[in-house]
Amino acid sequence: MMKTNINLEEMSQQDAIEYLKESVQPEMGAIPASLLGDPKIYDIEHKKVFLKTWLFIGHESEIPNKNDFITRDLAGYSVIISRGSDGEIRGLYNMCTHRGMKLCRADAGNKSSFTCPYHGFNFKNNGDCIGVPLQKDIYGGDFDKSGLGLHKIRIDSYKGLLFGTWNDQAEPLEDFLGEFKWYLDILAGRAEMEVVGPPQRFVIHSNWKIGADNFVGDSYHTMVTHGSIVKLGMVPSATYSKKGYQIHTTNGHGLNLGTPNPDFAFPEELKEEYKSNLTEEQYDVLCNLKNMIGNIFPNLSFLISHTKVKGQLISNTSVRLWRPISVDKMEVITWLLVEKNASSDWKRRSRESFILTFSPSGIFEQDDTEVFTDITAAASGTMPLVKQLTFNYTMGLHRKPVEDFIGPGVVYDDKFTEANQRNFYRYWLDLMTS
Amino acid sequence: MSLEKMLATYEFEQWLYLEAKLLDDIDFDGWFSLLHPDISYSMPVRVNKEGIERPDYSLDMFAFYDDIELLKIRVDRLKTDYAWAEIPPSRTRRSVNNVRLLEYAPNEKAVVNSYLTIYRSRSTDIHHDLISGERQDEFTFVDGEWKLSKRVFIVDQTTLNTRNLAIFV
Numbered sequence: 001m002m003k004t005n006i007n008l009e010e011m012s013q014q015d016a017i018e019y020l021k022e023s024v025q026p027e028m029g030a031i032p033a034s035l036l037g038d039p040k041i042y043d044i045e046h047k048k049v050f051l052k053t054w055l056f057i058g059h060e061s062e063i064p065n066k067n068d069f070i071t072r073d074l075a076g077y078s079v080i081i082s083r084g085s086d087g088e089i090r091g092l093y094n095m096c097t098h099r100g101m102k103l104c105r106a107d108a109g110n111k112s113s114f115t116c117p118y119h120g121f122n123f124k125n126n127g128d129c130i131g132v133p134l135q136k137d138i139y140g141g142d143f144d145k146s147g148l149g150l151h152k153i154r155i156d157s158y159k160g161l162l163f164g165t166w167n168d169q170a171e172p173l174e175d176f177l178g179e180f181k182w183y184l185d186i187l188a189g190r191a192e193m194e195v196v197g198p199p200q201r202f203v204i205h206s207n208w209k210i211g212a213d214n215f216v217g218d219s220y221h222t223m224v225t226h227g228s229i230v231k232l233g234m235v236p237s238a239t240y241s242k243k244g245y246q247i248h249t250t251n252g253h254g255l256n257l258g259t260p261n262p263d264f265a266f267p268e269e270l271k272e273e274y275k276s277n278l279t280e281e282q283y284d285v286l287c288n289l290k291n292m293i294g295n296i297f298p299n300l301s302f303l304i305s306h307t308k309v310k311g312q313l314i315s316n317t318s319v320r321l322w323r324p325i326s327v328d329k330m331e332v333i334t335w336l337l338v339e340k341n342a343s344s345d346w347k348r349r350s351r352e353s354f355i356l357t358f359s360p361s362g363i364f365e366q367d368d369t370e371v372f373t374d375i376t377a378a379a380s381g382t383m384p385l386v387k388q389l390t391f392n393y394t395m396g397l398h399r400k401p402v403e404d405f406i407g408p409g410v411v412y413d414d415k416f417t418e419a420n421q422r423n424f425y426r427y428w429l430d431l432m433t434s
Numbered sequence: 435m436s437l438e439k440m441l442a443t444y445e446f447e448q449w450l451y452l453e454a455k456l457l458d459d460i461d462f463d464g465w466f467s468l469l470h471p472d473i474s475y476s477m478p479v480r481v482n483k484e485g486i487e488r489p490d491y492s493l494d495m496f497a498f499y500d501d502i503e504l505l506k507i508r509v510d511r512l513k514t515d516y517a518w519a520e521i522p523p524s525r526t527r528r529s530v531n532n533v534r535l536l537e538y539a540p541n542e543k544a545v546v547n548s549y550l551t552i553y554r555s556r557s558t559d560i561h562h563d564l565i566s567g568e569r570q571d572e573f574t575f576v577d578g579e580w581k582l583s584k585r586v587f588i589v590d591q592t593t594l595n596t597r598n599l600a601i602f603v
């Protein structure tokens with residue numbers, strides 16, 4: 001039996017990990033509330049999850065031209081993602097190698113080199129140190145700049161989605177995504193996709209996992225939390241959120257596929273482009289898609305949503321990062337993706353529906369944030385740990401996956417199960433205790 | 435400044451104060467009646483640019499990009515029993531200041547800029563949110579009344595420090 005006087009703060013990291021092994025039981029559907037509120041667990045998470053896995057940093061279309069760059073956060077550290085004059089995309093730690101000043105303070109721009117505001121070292125956008133003020137005079141004749149290049153970050157992309165990691169030993173991105181790529185093809189590779197404008201950013205006083213948990217598997221909340229949307233007639237019925245499949249693959253990834261859809265959710269005129277980018281099976285899924293909500297472990301959620309706005313059906317595709325700031329706070333960063341070859345009218349309406357439903361003012365979004373905040377407040381501090389408050393994640397535990405679905409992964413034939421959350425927490429626990 | 439412009443400035447100050455009062459009092463129908471049917475209501479995403487490059491907000495992405503129909507949806511939603519984001523409603527206090535009349539055609543059109551600070555308190559939370567920015571408004575005179583026909587709200591944060599925009603700016 002577990003000790004009742006637990007105080008993770010006073011435990012060593014090893015003891016805390018032992019505690020997690022005992023108390024987190026994804027397969028039994030038991031997840032302690034303290035996972036959402038304990039600072040010690042948050043610290044371990046930073047080291048064992050965020051410094052270890054691939055993390056989303058942006059979309060290739062955000063830097064389409066040579067010398068374009070964006071600055072992004074990678075596990076709490078600012079990085080420059082830059083497209084060099086050779087067209088190659090590189091990730092560089094946004095820290096001057098001389099004394100550590102932050103090199104670039106803009107969100108985005110176009111630059112072939114960066115000059116440090118402290119002493120003026122100059123770095124090419126491939127990372128090379130190319131200029132040191134008064135070099136000959138103050139460092140002497142044979143000063144070697146080659147060791148002063150910016151720290152390079154391992155980055156990779158899949159269907160335009162850019163990821164980075166601080167872990168040089170991390171498995172290749174394609175392996176990390178594994179079978180989940182089949183679904184990401186539909187999300188981000190069905191056509192040439194582009195991001196619209198800069199991402200939206202806002203802060204919620206919420207633990208980041210609540211967002212990931214909500215998107216990876218919680219279709220159940222839609223009926224209630226988003227009840228107002230049904231009232232407004234934007235979605236068919238309160239139970240529409242149950243229809244479809246819940247699917248997960250290895251490494252904690254999971255999604256919910258809302259099907260069927262009597263209407264085609266995407267621009268009709270792009271059907272040929274979709275067919276050329278997808279397999280027959282994937283195209284079949286696309287044709288029946290009503291919505292698609294999921295999470296790439298750990299914190300990149302995505303969404304295709306098809307709703308009626310002003311009496312007309314329209315879909316929008318977005319990705320969102322639940323970027324942890326502290327145990328009880330995160331920055332939500334959302335990107336809208338559209339088909340590059342869609343008509344300008346379709347793009348305009350897709351953006352309109354995105355802003356109306358899933359931006360900071362979004363009428364879906366805002367009710368979620370209210371829930372996230374209150375859960376975080378209730379889970380914080382020592383009491384949930386001392387009293388061992390545990391959430392029940394057993395929904396659908398009695399059910400067997402279906403065998404005849406055309407896509408990969410473990411598939412359940414309706415969305416009201418918590419298999420995906422159990423899968424998310426299983427991988428989380430594996431990393432935390434590794 | 436001419437007396438006419440002074441009076442008009444006063445009139446728009448009063449208009450904006452009334453609007454603030456209606457929104458703070460959660461009188462959405464009252465607020466909605468101030469809007470022109472052709473309104474364009476937007477809030478661009480603010481960005482960090484290198485140096486003094488302008489504009490430092492996006493022309494492509496917005497936190498609001500509404501016309502009268504969409505604003506109506508938002509107002510109707512807030513009146514359902516399921517709009518959790520505002521159940522119970524936030525306590526807000528809108529302060530409008532630095533009101534400047536930029537263009538004025540009597541009984542026709544006016545362009546008015548002002549600063550807005552929204553204090554927002556929710557539930558028992560001891561944290562409050564502050565949302566500040568500049569409003570660039572246009573008014574059209576219809577049937578003896580000034581209606582808001584365009585609003586661009588330039589928010590001062592690139593990362594909004596409020597959980598959502600279930601409130602109007």
Ligand code: FES
Nearest residue numbers: 096098099116119
């Ligand atoms: S810290 Fe950058 S040049 Fe010295």
Ligand SMILES: [Fe+2]
Nearest residue numbers: 221225364368
């Ligand atoms: Fe939701």
